Amino acid sequence: MVADDTGDPFRVLIACILSLRTQDTTTGPAAQRLFALADTPKDLLTLSPRVIERAIYPVGFYRTKARVVLGIARDLLEHFAGRVPDDIDALLTLNGVGRKTANLVVTMGYNKPGICVDTHVHRISNRLGYVRTRSPEETEMALRAKLPRRFWIDYNDLLVGFGQNLCTPISPQDFAGRPPARAPWASRGPWGRARSDGR
Numbered sequence: 001m002v003a004d005d006t007g008d009p010f011r012v013l014i015a016c017i018l019s020l021r022t023q024d025t026t027t028g029p030a031a032q033r034l035f036a037l038a039d040t041p042k043d044l045l046t047l048s049p050r051v052i053e054r055a056i057y058p059v060g061f062y063r064t065k066a067r068v069v070l071g072i073a074r075d076l077l078e079h080f081a082g083r084v085p086d087d088i089d090a091l092l093t094l095n096g097v098g099r100k101t102a103n104l105v106v107t108m109g110y111n112k113p114g115i116c117v118d119t120h121v122h123r124i125s126n127r128l129g130y131v132r133t134r135s136p137e138e139t140e141m142a143l144r145a146k147l148p149r150r151f152w153i154d155y156n157d158l159l160v161g162f163g164q165n166l167c168t169p170i171s172p173q174d175f176a177g178r179p180p181a182r183a184p185w186a187s188r189g190p191w192g193r194a195r196s197d198g199r
Contacts, residue, residue: 007108009083009084010076012105012108013091013097013105013109015028021060022060030055034055034056034069041076042082044070044073049063049066072095075093075094088114099136100116103117107153116155117143120156120163121139121155122136122139123163124159126139
């Protein structure tokens with residue numbers, strides 16, 4: 001997950017918005033191009049949507065994200081005196097900001113405890129059996145109740161790296177990079193596919 005290296009809450013917030021459904025290798029350069037033009041809410045509002053689109057292309061949904069970051073800049077000036085709030089509930093009032101983004105801003109921008117739950121954290125926490133949840137938001141709440149607070153900030157980085165390199169969505173790998181062995185109770189269905197229901 002991309003977060004601006006400076007730790008500036010506004011940069012962290014905007015970089016996270018750009019990163020949604022976009023690879024980090026694309027998001028980082030796009031954020032740098034945008035911040036070279038404007039790195040405060042007030043400066044961002046001097047740019048047209050078209051200028052922002054050109055700066056952040058080719059991030060996914062770049063036209064929509066250009067409108068979203070402009071709306072965030074406007075809301076920050078109108079409701080928070082241009083300052084990014086350090087409270088998750090306040091951040092959630094900004095259009096386009098979800099729980100993952102809000103948690104990232106408080107952890108990376110303000111070094112306050114938070115748990116960023118993306119698809120990797122949700123999937124792997126459930127695969128490991130640490131939680132039993134159906135959605136990222138449920139996973140966040142379960143982790144807040146179970147995971148010691150001192151691990152909250154680092155938990156996302158640890159599981160994202162693990163999920164990108166070993167425990168992939170399609171087939172988890174072991175530590176040597178091999179797919180897991182077929183469960184001994186799994187039988188083969190009529191078309192040769194593994195079944196785990198004993199039929």
